[in-house]
Structures are given as C-alpha cells and as structure tokens.
Amino acid sequence: MLFSDPDLRSFLEQQKKAFAFEIGDLDRNYLLNVNEEKLIQTMYEKYSVKPLILHLDKKTLSTSETDVQVGRQVGVDRYRYRRIRGEPIYRKTLVITILIPFEGNNQLPSYQPSTFTFNPPRGEVRGNNIILKYMVPPDIREEELQAEIKRDCDAITELAGYAQKDIMKYNDSLIPFIKMEVQSRKSKLLKDLKLVESLNIPFHKHEHVPKTYSVPVEREKLRINLLSAPSAPYSPEPTLDSSNYEDILEIIHDMSLTMERNRNTFNKFNETMLRDQFLVSLNSHFQGKASGETFNSTGKTDILIRYENQNIFIAECKIWGGKATLLKAIDQLMGYLTYRDTKTALLIFSKRVGFTSVIDQIDSTVKSHSNYLSENKLESKALSINTIFSFKFTQAHDENRVFLLTVLLFDVSSSELN
Numbered sequence: 001m002l003f004s005d006p007d008l009r010s011f012l013e014q015q016k017k018a019f020a021f022e023i024g025d026l027d028r029n030y031l032l033n034v035n036e037e038k039l040i041q042t043m044y045e046k047y048s049v050k051p052l053i054l055h056l057d058k059k060t061l062s063t064s065e066t067d068v069q070v071g072r073q074v075g076v077d078r079y080r081y082r083r084i085r086g087e088p089i090y091r092k093t094l095v096i097t098i099l100i101p102f103e104g105n106n107q108l109p110s111y112q113p114s115t116f117t118f119n120p121p122r123g124e125v126r127g128n129n130i131i132l133k134y135m136v137p138p139d140i141r142e143e144e145l146q147a148e149i150k151r152d153c154d155a156i157t158e159l160a161g162y163a164q165k166d167i168m169k170y171n172d173s174l175i176p177f178i179k180m181e182v183q184s185r186k187s188k189l190l191k192d193l194k195l196v197e198s199l200n201i202p203f204h205k206h207e208h209v210p211k212t213y214s215v216p217v218e219r220e221k222l223r224i225n226l227l228s229a230p231s232a233p234y235s236p237e238p239t240l241d242s243s244n245y246e247d248i249l250e251i252i253h254d255m256s257l258t259m260e261r262n263r264n265t266f267n268k269f270n271e272t273m274l275r276d277q278f279l280v281s282l283n284s285h286f287q288g289k290a291s292g293e294t295f296n297s298t299g300k301t302d303i304l305i306r307y308e309n310q311n312i313f314i315a316e317c318k319i320w321g322g323k324a325t326l327l328k329a330i331d332q333l334m335g336y337l338t339y340r341d342t343k344t345a346l347l348i349f350s351k352r353v354g355f356t357s358v359i360d361q362i363d364s365t366v367k368s369h370s371n372y373l374s375e376n377k378l379e380s381k382a383l384s385i386n387t388i389f390s391f392k393f394t395q396a397h398d399e400n401r402v403f404l405l406t407v408l409l410f411d412v413s414s415s416e417l418n
Helices: 008-025 028-033 036-047 142-198 242-261 271-285 323-336 355-367
Strands: 060-077 082-103 124-126 129-136 224-227 237-240 290-296 299-307 310-319 343-350 372-375 388-395 398-411
Touching (some): 008 036, 008 142, 036 271, 242 271, 271 299, 271 310, 323 343, 323 355, 355 388, 355 398
Parallel strands (some): 310 343
Antiparallel strands (some): 060 082, 082 129, 124 129, 290 299, 299 310, 388 398
8 A cells, every 4th residue: 555654754753863863973073173054954965855746747558468367167076976166267357557757765655644544545666656557357447447547646646745745844844953953962062172171181182173163074086097098089987996995985884883883773774765874975075976776787776976977886785685685686786887887885784683694694605606706805904894895706798897896794783682
C-alpha cells in the first residue's frame, strides 16, 4: 500500500536528530572558526527534504500477459467412485502497467503523511517511478477500467499533496532549528573556554583557538593529473592521483566514526540516507563536485565525483548481507565503470551483531572474484586499519585496464542488541 508505512513524521524527526548528533560531534575549533551563515546553509541543504512532485502528465503505459488460474479440471476416482480435484485450468490475462515518474526522495511514496486514508492505492516504487498494475478480466467494460485508473491517480495526487504540506512545514522550521542548535553549541564552547581562562591556571592552549568565529574554512582543491594525449585530436584524460584518492577515503572514514559513535541512530537509516551523509562531507571538501544517484555506463551509482565532465571517483553503498551480497555489489560497481574510471570504493554497513565475523570474510571473498588482480597498498596511516581493504581489479570488458577498489566497513549495529 502506497503512503501507508512508515510514518513520514518519524522520518522527518529522524533527520533533525541526525543533524543534532552531527553538530554535537563537530570539532570545537572548526565550529568556532567556520562562517556561521555558510554552515547553516550547508546543513539546511543536507537535511532539508525535497518535496514529492508527481508528473502525471508524463505517465506511460505498457502491457503484458500472465496466466491466471480460473478453475480446475474435474477427475473421477475409479476405485472409490468419487470426484477428485484435477489439474488447474489457466487463462491468459491482460496486465496493464502504468508508470508515473516523480521527483524527490524515492521513499516518500511509502511514508504515511499526517493526513491519510485507510484505503490507500496499491502500487510499487522503482527508482523515481510509481508503478500501478491492473489485471484486466475479459469481461471488464472500458469505462470501468478508466474509472479505476483515475481513482488511483487521484488518490496518489491527494496523498502526495498531504506529504508535500508536511515536508514544506518541516523545511520551513529547519533553518530556525539549525540556527538555534549551532548557536547553542557555540555558546557552550565559548562559555567553557571563558570558564577555563577564569581559573587563571597555566595550561597548554592551542594558539589558533579564537574568541570569535567569523573565519570561513578553505575548501580543498582537487589535485588532477592530466595524462598526455597520444595525438592532437585526443582530449587529455583527467585522473585522480593516489594521494587525492586516499584523501577521499579518509573523509569517508572520518564520517564513519561519527556514525559508529551514534549507531542507534544510523542503524535505522537505509542505504540512501547513509549515502547522503557522505555526500555532504565530500562536497564541503571538493567544491560540490560529488553527486548521488548519477547515471554512469549501465546504471546509477551512489557517489560520483566528476571533474571537467570526466569521472574520477565512483562509490557504492551497501548494507551487509553476506558474501553473496559483497560479490554482487562488486559486479554492480563494475557495471557502472567506463574505460576511464580507475578509482572506486564500496561502503559496506553492517547492522548485524558480530562485526568481527564480517571483517573476517571480506579479504577472502573479494579475492575469490574472477576479476581480482592483487592487493593494493594504501600509504595513509589513517587508512591502515582492519576495516579498510584495498585491491586492484581488471575491468569487466578489458583485462588490460586496471582499477582500484577499496572496501570500507562500518559498524552501525544497534547497541541495544549487544
């Protein structure tokens, strides 16, 4: 049932709680130095929710046939002289599928708004499309089918409108909430500093901690190497150097520490919500070049960093579901790669108890993949931990083309279960 479960209000409140956790975990010096207005705007962009916008005028229709059981043959038990149930009888039945595209979070058609109906329309959400299916009996009248489709479309439009009102109300309240939380956190930090100074006891104090906080943080520049072109018409190919690749991995790893410290919160997040946490961090460092759900090659990848219309980093986020899930994720990631894509990562989130057993399975599972080539050594000491694995792989359609694959594991199991 669409627009029925879970509760939209709970999802929106969870967004605010996640923001409060992030502000609480921000480094003191960073929070006191960063430009407050830019920080508030960045946080608003991260935690606001894009309203659900239906495009009923762009809906499309497709048809198929399926076998529907309409009865059974009647058999006779010759020994007991009684009727028995015979083989089932099937009839070809027309199936009409209607696809309604929409904008916004692709989980919104599942959430129940504050105003709802007890008999919502039935459907399925695939990507950013609502799918309605109708089994059409041979004796149905044309006007009956049209009325049923219109009734469902009207109900979806009405419920989407209710959801949009809830989201707009939430977005309107977000800026004041973020501003209050940021200023409250800053006031406490400044009060603590003043209290310590009033003790008049010498202590080791970092000189760069200011009493004001108006200096904006400089964003890091991407260090791009251009490979030399073999001939004049060839365009130089941008690639990510090893140090910048490891910088991206460190940013992802640092964000994971926040998640693991607040496992009970992030345990409730799905892959899309977990991915969004990393996108904001990456964009703050690399000048908005990171995007999510971006089409590349054969599908949409979770995280993509693009420079001068060329991809330089691709990553996928997955919830741990065992060895088969990991191998399937590698295949999925490889399907997104073009010839020029050489720096990749898999972000694996474990919601299960027993994180050590997950760690123990990664190395051997990855090495069992048919495209595995060798291990890859990461130079950064920050990445030399037992939850980060790096490998060299050959591309699916070109064994002479090598790409780097780094697997990062994150423990977001609920502490309430431990």
